[in-house]
Amino acid sequence: xxxxxxxxxxxxxxxxxxxxxxxxxxxxxxxxxxxxxxxxxxxxxxxxxxxxxxxxxxxxxxxxxxxxxxxxxxxxxxxxxxxxxxxxxxxxxxxxxxxxxxxxxxxxxxxxxxxxxxxxxxxxxxxxxxxxxxxxxxxxxxxxxxxxxxxxxxxxxxx
Numbered sequence: 001x002x003x004x005x006x007x008x009x010x011x012x013x014x015x016x017x018x019x020x021x022x023x024x025x026x027x028x029x030x031x032x033x034x035x036x037x038x039x040x041x042x043x044x045x046x047x048x049x050x051x052x053x054x055x056x057x058x059x060x061x062x063x064x065x066x067x068x069x070x071x072x073x074x075x076x077x078x079x080x081x082x083x084x085x086x087x088x089x090x091x092x093x094x095x096x097x098x099x100x101x102x103x104x105x106x107x108x109x110x111x112x113x114x115x116x117x118x119x120x121x122x123x124x125x126x127x128x129x130x131x132x133x134x135x136x137x138x139x140x141x142x143x144x145x146x147x148x149x150x151x152x153x154x155x156x157x158x159x
Contacts, residue, residue: 023054043099046156
């Protein structure tokens with residue numbers, strides 16, 4: 001598989017350094033509050049685990065699985081919830097943890113869906129951001145890396 005990879009956009013060292021910084025920032029911003037990290041499966045599960053280890057305040061976890069790609073490598077724009085949350089988020093401080101944001105369509109749908117469940121607060125954390133692909137505006141409160149419009153693999157994303 002490695003011979004199929006043309007370039008490495010983010011090294012292991014870069015990942016570790018940025019995730020530590022994000023964990024510190026999240027811990028500071030949510031000081032005195034309990035937060036619920038909602039990992040978007042499957043791509044965000046490794047990032048969520050690494051990020052959670054860098055957060056120094058009480059943290060709960062839940063997961064959602066959504067699809068907007070089907071078998072394609074580009075978003076169709078039609079979002080389906082494949083797995084919903086196990087617990088209510090009403091009155092909780094919620095941080096959506098995404099692997100990658102490109103068109104913004106999936107995240108926009110997720111954000112609106114979760115906002116309607118009345119959390120105390122709702123923010124977004126993504127490892128990778130492709131702003132050149134954006135079709136709808138989205139608020140990213142914590143962003144790991146901005147990347148070009150390329151199909152990326154590794155770190156639990158794909159491949």
